[in-house]
Amino acid sequence: MAQSVQTHTGDALERPPGLRGVAADLSSDQRAFKNVSWGKAMMWIFLLSDTFVFGCFLLAYMTARMSTTVPWPNPSEVFALTIGGQEIPLILIAIMTFILISSSGTMAMAVNFGYSRDRRKTAALMLLTAVLGASFVGMQAFEWSKLIAEGVRPWENPWGAAQFGSSFFMITGFHGTHVTFGVLFLLIIARKVWRGDFETERRGFFTSRKGNYEIVEIMGLYWHFVDLVWVFIFAFFYLW
Protein backbone atom coordinates (compact mmCIF):
# COMPACT_ATOMS: atom_id res chain seq x y z
CA MET A 1 0.00 0.00 0.00
CA ALA A 2 2.86 2.35 0.76
CA GLN A 3 4.14 1.64 -2.73
CA SER A 4 0.88 2.53 -4.38
CA VAL A 5 0.97 5.84 -2.57
CA GLN A 6 4.48 6.56 -3.76
CA THR A 7 3.98 5.71 -7.38
CA HIS A 8 0.77 7.68 -7.66
CA THR A 9 1.27 10.98 -9.38
CA GLY A 10 -1.56 13.43 -9.68
CA ASP A 11 -1.93 16.83 -11.27
CA ALA A 12 0.09 19.87 -10.29
CA LEU A 13 -1.17 21.94 -7.41
CA GLU A 14 -3.39 24.68 -8.71
CA ARG A 15 -2.05 28.18 -8.23
CA PRO A 16 -3.76 31.52 -8.65
CA PRO A 17 -3.07 32.93 -12.13
CA GLY A 18 -0.59 35.67 -12.90
CA LEU A 19 2.00 37.17 -10.55
CA ARG A 20 0.21 35.83 -7.49
CA GLY A 21 0.82 32.30 -8.75
CA VAL A 22 4.49 33.08 -9.42
CA ALA A 23 4.86 34.38 -5.86
CA ALA A 24 3.08 31.28 -4.50
CA ASP A 25 5.44 28.98 -6.45
CA LEU A 26 8.61 30.80 -5.45
CA SER A 27 7.62 31.08 -1.77
CA SER A 28 6.21 27.56 -1.45
CA ASP A 29 9.29 26.25 0.39
CA GLN A 30 9.35 23.21 -1.92
CA ARG A 31 10.62 23.26 -5.46
CA ALA A 32 10.11 26.58 -7.19
CA PHE A 33 9.77 25.28 -10.76
CA LYS A 34 6.91 22.84 -10.50
CA ASN A 35 6.11 20.65 -13.53
CA VAL A 36 9.70 21.16 -14.65
CA SER A 37 12.28 18.44 -14.13
CA TRP A 38 15.62 19.40 -12.62
CA GLY A 39 17.35 18.65 -15.91
CA LYS A 40 15.23 21.07 -17.86
CA ALA A 41 15.41 23.75 -15.16
CA MET A 42 19.21 23.49 -15.05
CA MET A 43 19.46 23.72 -18.84
CA TRP A 44 17.35 26.88 -18.75
CA ILE A 45 19.52 28.40 -16.03
CA PHE A 46 22.65 27.52 -18.02
CA LEU A 47 21.12 29.15 -21.10
CA LEU A 48 20.33 32.24 -19.03
CA SER A 49 23.99 32.53 -18.03
CA ASP A 50 25.00 31.98 -21.65
CA THR A 51 22.65 34.79 -22.64
CA PHE A 52 24.69 37.11 -20.46
CA VAL A 53 27.94 35.90 -22.05
CA PHE A 54 26.71 36.64 -25.57
CA GLY A 55 25.02 39.82 -24.32
CA CYS A 56 28.38 41.07 -23.07
CA PHE A 57 30.08 40.23 -26.38
CA LEU A 58 27.47 42.15 -28.36
CA LEU A 59 27.73 45.02 -25.87
CA ALA A 60 31.50 45.15 -26.28
CA TYR A 61 30.98 45.21 -30.06
CA MET A 62 28.44 48.03 -29.74
CA THR A 63 30.79 50.04 -27.53
CA ALA A 64 33.72 49.58 -29.92
CA ARG A 65 31.64 50.49 -32.96
CA MET A 66 30.02 53.55 -31.35
CA SER A 67 33.25 54.98 -29.95
CA THR A 68 35.61 54.61 -32.90
CA THR A 69 36.41 57.62 -35.04
CA VAL A 70 37.36 55.42 -38.00
CA PRO A 71 34.51 54.30 -40.31
CA TRP A 72 33.21 50.75 -39.70
CA PRO A 73 33.69 48.31 -42.61
CA ASN A 74 30.43 47.71 -44.50
CA PRO A 75 29.44 44.10 -43.69
CA SER A 76 27.24 43.97 -46.76
CA GLU A 77 30.35 44.30 -48.96
CA VAL A 78 32.77 42.43 -46.71
CA PHE A 79 30.61 39.31 -46.69
CA ALA A 80 29.58 39.46 -50.34
CA LEU A 81 30.36 36.50 -52.58
CA THR A 82 30.91 36.52 -56.31
CA ILE A 83 28.71 33.84 -57.84
CA GLY A 84 28.58 33.50 -61.62
CA GLY A 85 30.35 36.81 -62.13
CA GLN A 86 27.82 38.67 -59.98
CA GLU A 87 28.54 40.05 -56.55
CA ILE A 88 25.72 39.11 -54.19
CA PRO A 89 25.77 40.83 -50.79
CA LEU A 90 25.76 38.71 -47.61
CA ILE A 91 24.69 35.61 -49.53
CA LEU A 92 26.76 33.15 -47.51
CA ILE A 93 25.43 34.55 -44.23
CA ALA A 94 21.88 34.29 -45.54
CA ILE A 95 22.41 30.63 -46.48
CA MET A 96 23.91 29.95 -43.04
CA THR A 97 20.86 31.57 -41.43
CA PHE A 98 18.44 29.41 -43.40
CA ILE A 99 20.44 26.28 -42.59
CA LEU A 100 20.42 27.00 -38.87
CA ILE A 101 16.68 27.73 -38.89
CA SER A 102 16.05 24.47 -40.74
CA SER A 103 18.10 22.59 -38.17
CA SER A 104 15.94 24.13 -35.45
CA GLY A 105 12.85 22.91 -37.28
CA THR A 106 14.13 19.34 -37.54
CA MET A 107 15.14 19.45 -33.86
CA ALA A 108 11.65 20.55 -32.80
CA MET A 109 10.18 17.63 -34.75
CA ALA A 110 12.68 15.23 -33.16
CA VAL A 111 11.38 16.27 -29.71
CA ASN A 112 7.85 15.51 -30.84
CA PHE A 113 8.74 12.04 -32.15
CA GLY A 114 10.77 11.39 -29.01
CA TYR A 115 7.72 11.77 -26.80
CA SER A 116 5.78 9.56 -29.22
CA ARG A 117 8.52 6.95 -28.55
CA ASP A 118 9.30 6.70 -32.25
CA ARG A 119 13.00 6.15 -31.77
CA ARG A 120 13.94 5.70 -35.44
CA LYS A 121 12.38 8.99 -36.57
CA THR A 122 13.76 10.77 -33.51
CA ALA A 123 17.31 9.57 -34.13
CA ALA A 124 17.07 10.28 -37.87
CA LEU A 125 15.84 13.84 -37.28
CA MET A 126 18.56 14.44 -34.68
CA LEU A 127 21.17 13.18 -37.15
CA LEU A 128 19.77 15.51 -39.80
CA THR A 129 19.99 18.37 -37.28
CA ALA A 130 23.62 17.44 -36.60
CA VAL A 131 24.43 17.35 -40.32
CA LEU A 132 22.88 20.79 -40.84
CA GLY A 133 24.80 22.09 -37.81
CA ALA A 134 28.06 20.64 -39.12
CA SER A 135 27.52 22.25 -42.53
CA PHE A 136 26.92 25.56 -40.73
CA VAL A 137 30.28 25.23 -38.98
CA GLY A 138 31.88 24.27 -42.31
CA MET A 139 30.57 27.44 -43.96
CA GLN A 140 31.80 29.45 -41.03
CA ALA A 141 35.26 27.92 -41.46
CA PHE A 142 35.10 28.92 -45.16
CA GLU A 143 34.08 32.45 -44.20
CA TRP A 144 36.90 32.74 -41.64
CA SER A 145 39.57 31.53 -44.06
CA LYS A 146 38.27 33.87 -46.77
CA LEU A 147 38.46 36.87 -44.44
CA ILE A 148 41.86 35.88 -43.08
CA ALA A 149 43.15 35.52 -46.66
CA GLU A 150 41.85 39.04 -47.37
CA GLY A 151 43.92 40.36 -44.48
CA VAL A 152 41.44 40.59 -41.61
CA ARG A 153 43.18 40.24 -38.25
CA PRO A 154 41.97 40.94 -34.72
CA TRP A 155 44.13 44.08 -34.77
CA GLU A 156 43.68 45.32 -38.35
CA ASN A 157 41.77 44.97 -41.59
CA PRO A 158 41.97 46.62 -45.02
CA TRP A 159 38.62 48.44 -44.84
CA GLY A 160 38.33 50.49 -41.66
CA ALA A 161 38.07 50.30 -37.90
CA ALA A 162 40.52 47.77 -36.43
CA GLN A 163 37.95 46.55 -33.88
CA PHE A 164 35.96 44.93 -36.70
CA GLY A 165 38.28 41.91 -36.75
CA SER A 166 38.41 41.37 -33.00
CA SER A 167 34.61 41.67 -32.66
CA PHE A 168 34.03 39.36 -35.62
CA PHE A 169 36.40 36.60 -34.50
CA MET A 170 35.26 36.78 -30.88
CA ILE A 171 31.50 36.72 -31.53
CA THR A 172 31.31 34.27 -34.43
CA GLY A 173 34.08 32.12 -32.93
CA PHE A 174 32.23 31.72 -29.66
CA HIS A 175 28.98 31.01 -31.48
CA GLY A 176 30.67 28.48 -33.77
CA THR A 177 32.11 26.73 -30.73
CA HIS A 178 28.62 26.45 -29.29
CA VAL A 179 27.35 24.95 -32.55
CA THR A 180 30.26 22.49 -32.63
CA PHE A 181 29.58 21.24 -29.11
CA GLY A 182 25.89 21.08 -29.96
CA VAL A 183 26.65 18.81 -32.92
CA LEU A 184 28.75 16.52 -30.69
CA PHE A 185 26.02 16.20 -28.09
CA LEU A 186 23.37 15.70 -30.78
CA LEU A 187 25.37 12.75 -32.11
CA ILE A 188 25.82 11.26 -28.62
CA ILE A 189 22.12 11.50 -27.79
CA ALA A 190 21.00 10.37 -31.25
CA ARG A 191 23.11 7.24 -30.71
CA LYS A 192 21.42 6.59 -27.36
CA VAL A 193 17.98 7.04 -28.95
CA TRP A 194 18.84 4.80 -31.90
CA ARG A 195 20.15 2.07 -29.59
CA GLY A 196 16.90 2.19 -27.61
CA ASP A 197 18.50 3.21 -24.31
CA PHE A 198 15.30 4.88 -23.17
CA GLU A 199 13.17 1.81 -23.90
CA THR A 200 15.50 -0.65 -22.16
CA GLU A 201 16.30 1.83 -19.38
CA ARG A 202 19.98 1.31 -19.95
CA ARG A 203 22.12 3.24 -17.52
CA GLY A 204 24.32 6.06 -18.80
CA PHE A 205 28.05 5.37 -18.96
CA PHE A 206 28.89 8.55 -17.09
CA THR A 207 26.03 9.10 -14.65
CA SER A 208 24.90 5.45 -14.20
CA ARG A 209 21.34 6.77 -14.22
CA LYS A 210 18.43 5.70 -16.37
CA GLY A 211 17.59 8.23 -19.02
CA ASN A 212 14.33 9.08 -20.71
CA TYR A 213 13.13 10.92 -23.77
CA GLU A 214 13.15 14.24 -21.96
CA ILE A 215 16.86 14.48 -22.76
CA VAL A 216 15.82 15.06 -26.38
CA GLU A 217 13.79 18.08 -25.33
CA ILE A 218 16.64 19.38 -23.15
CA MET A 219 19.09 18.92 -26.03
CA GLY A 220 16.56 20.77 -28.19
CA LEU A 221 16.55 23.72 -25.77
CA TYR A 222 20.32 24.07 -26.21
CA TRP A 223 20.07 23.78 -29.98
CA HIS A 224 17.29 26.35 -30.30
CA PHE A 225 19.32 28.66 -28.08
CA VAL A 226 22.23 28.45 -30.54
CA ASP A 227 19.79 29.40 -33.30
CA LEU A 228 18.43 32.21 -31.11
CA VAL A 229 21.89 33.69 -30.55
CA TRP A 230 22.49 33.60 -34.31
CA VAL A 231 19.32 35.69 -34.82
CA PHE A 232 20.87 38.44 -32.70
CA ILE A 233 24.34 38.14 -34.27
CA PHE A 234 22.79 38.26 -37.76
CA ALA A 235 20.82 41.39 -36.89
CA PHE A 236 23.48 43.31 -34.98
CA PHE A 237 26.73 42.26 -36.59
CA TYR A 238 25.89 41.46 -40.20
CA LEU A 239 22.89 43.67 -40.98
CA TRP A 240 23.36 46.76 -38.79
Add this chain to the structure above:
Amino acid sequence: MAQVATHAHKQDQVRAPEQHQQHPIRLYLVVWGFLFILSAGSYFVDYAGLQGYLRWFLILLFMILKAGLIVAVFMHMAWERLALVYAILLPPLLVLVFVAMMASESSYTLFTRMAFFAGAQ
Protein backbone atom coordinates in the same frame (compact mmCIF):
# COMPACT_ATOMS: atom_id res chain seq x y z
CA MET B 1 -8.27 2.44 2.67
CA ALA B 2 -10.03 5.78 2.80
CA GLN B 3 -7.18 7.12 4.89
CA VAL B 4 -4.66 5.99 2.32
CA ALA B 5 -6.69 7.67 -0.37
CA THR B 6 -6.62 11.01 1.42
CA HIS B 7 -2.94 10.55 2.07
CA ALA B 8 -2.36 9.96 -1.59
CA HIS B 9 -4.37 13.04 -2.33
CA LYS B 10 -2.07 15.09 -0.10
CA GLN B 11 0.94 13.67 -1.91
CA ASP B 12 -0.52 15.00 -5.15
CA GLN B 13 -0.43 18.47 -3.76
CA VAL B 14 3.16 18.24 -2.63
CA ARG B 15 4.55 16.56 -5.71
CA ALA B 16 3.96 18.20 -9.01
CA PRO B 17 4.39 15.72 -11.86
CA GLU B 18 6.72 16.77 -14.64
CA GLN B 19 4.95 17.74 -17.79
CA HIS B 20 6.23 16.90 -21.22
CA GLN B 21 6.07 19.32 -24.06
CA GLN B 22 4.53 17.55 -26.99
CA HIS B 23 2.84 19.64 -29.62
CA PRO B 24 1.56 18.91 -33.12
CA ILE B 25 4.14 18.75 -35.92
CA ARG B 26 1.96 21.10 -37.97
CA LEU B 27 2.58 23.89 -35.47
CA TYR B 28 6.34 23.45 -35.82
CA LEU B 29 6.11 23.50 -39.61
CA VAL B 30 4.05 26.70 -39.56
CA VAL B 31 6.58 28.39 -37.25
CA TRP B 32 9.40 27.10 -39.45
CA GLY B 33 7.71 28.75 -42.43
CA PHE B 34 7.31 32.03 -40.57
CA LEU B 35 10.98 31.97 -39.55
CA PHE B 36 11.94 31.49 -43.20
CA ILE B 37 9.78 34.41 -44.28
CA LEU B 38 11.13 36.66 -41.53
CA SER B 39 14.74 35.72 -42.36
CA ALA B 40 14.09 36.41 -46.02
CA GLY B 41 12.65 39.75 -44.95
CA SER B 42 15.72 40.73 -42.98
CA TYR B 43 17.98 39.62 -45.82
CA PHE B 44 15.89 41.71 -48.21
CA VAL B 45 16.52 44.78 -46.01
CA ASP B 46 20.20 44.42 -46.84
CA TYR B 47 19.71 43.33 -50.45
CA ALA B 48 17.50 46.33 -51.21
CA GLY B 49 20.06 48.57 -49.54
CA LEU B 50 17.61 50.29 -47.20
CA GLN B 51 19.36 52.79 -44.94
CA GLY B 52 18.74 54.88 -41.86
CA TYR B 53 15.90 54.50 -39.40
CA LEU B 54 13.78 52.33 -41.71
CA ARG B 55 16.65 49.80 -41.93
CA TRP B 56 17.23 49.72 -38.18
CA PHE B 57 13.53 49.50 -37.42
CA LEU B 58 13.00 46.59 -39.83
CA ILE B 59 16.11 44.74 -38.60
CA LEU B 60 14.97 45.00 -34.98
CA LEU B 61 11.38 44.10 -35.85
CA PHE B 62 12.35 40.93 -37.74
CA MET B 63 14.88 40.04 -35.03
CA ILE B 64 12.37 40.34 -32.19
CA LEU B 65 9.68 38.42 -34.07
CA LYS B 66 12.10 35.59 -34.88
CA ALA B 67 13.46 35.44 -31.33
CA GLY B 68 9.91 35.45 -29.95
CA LEU B 69 8.81 32.58 -32.19
CA ILE B 70 11.87 30.47 -31.33
CA VAL B 71 11.55 31.00 -27.57
CA ALA B 72 7.77 30.70 -27.41
CA VAL B 73 7.17 27.70 -29.69
CA PHE B 74 10.42 25.84 -30.34
CA MET B 75 11.60 26.22 -26.75
CA HIS B 76 8.02 25.78 -25.44
CA MET B 77 8.07 28.88 -23.24
CA ALA B 78 4.45 29.59 -24.19
CA TRP B 79 3.37 26.47 -22.27
CA GLU B 80 5.74 26.56 -19.30
CA ARG B 81 4.68 27.54 -15.81
CA LEU B 82 4.79 31.29 -15.22
CA ALA B 83 7.37 31.05 -12.41
CA LEU B 84 9.92 29.56 -14.86
CA VAL B 85 9.01 31.99 -17.64
CA TYR B 86 9.61 35.03 -15.45
CA ALA B 87 12.78 33.58 -13.86
CA ILE B 88 14.33 33.07 -17.32
CA LEU B 89 12.97 35.91 -19.44
CA LEU B 90 13.13 38.87 -17.05
CA PRO B 91 16.87 38.88 -16.18
CA PRO B 92 18.04 39.32 -19.82
CA LEU B 93 15.92 42.48 -20.03
CA LEU B 94 18.27 44.01 -17.44
CA VAL B 95 20.99 43.83 -20.11
CA LEU B 96 19.17 46.79 -21.67
CA VAL B 97 20.24 48.89 -18.67
CA PHE B 98 23.83 47.85 -19.41
CA VAL B 99 23.27 48.82 -23.06
CA ALA B 100 22.11 52.28 -22.02
CA MET B 101 25.15 52.71 -19.76
CA MET B 102 27.62 51.61 -22.44
CA ALA B 103 25.94 53.73 -25.13
CA SER B 104 26.38 56.80 -22.98
CA GLU B 105 29.95 55.79 -22.15
CA SER B 106 30.91 55.23 -25.78
CA SER B 107 29.44 58.58 -26.82
CA TYR B 108 31.70 60.14 -24.21
CA THR B 109 34.72 58.16 -25.49
CA LEU B 110 33.95 59.26 -29.04
CA PHE B 111 33.66 62.86 -27.87
CA THR B 112 37.07 62.80 -26.15
CA ARG B 113 38.65 61.11 -29.16
CA MET B 114 37.25 63.75 -31.49
CA ALA B 115 38.29 66.54 -29.15
CA PHE B 116 41.86 65.39 -28.42
CA PHE B 117 42.97 62.95 -31.14
CA ALA B 118 41.21 64.22 -34.26
CA GLY B 119 44.41 65.91 -35.48
CA ALA B 120 46.52 62.77 -35.03
CA GLN B 121 44.41 60.55 -37.28
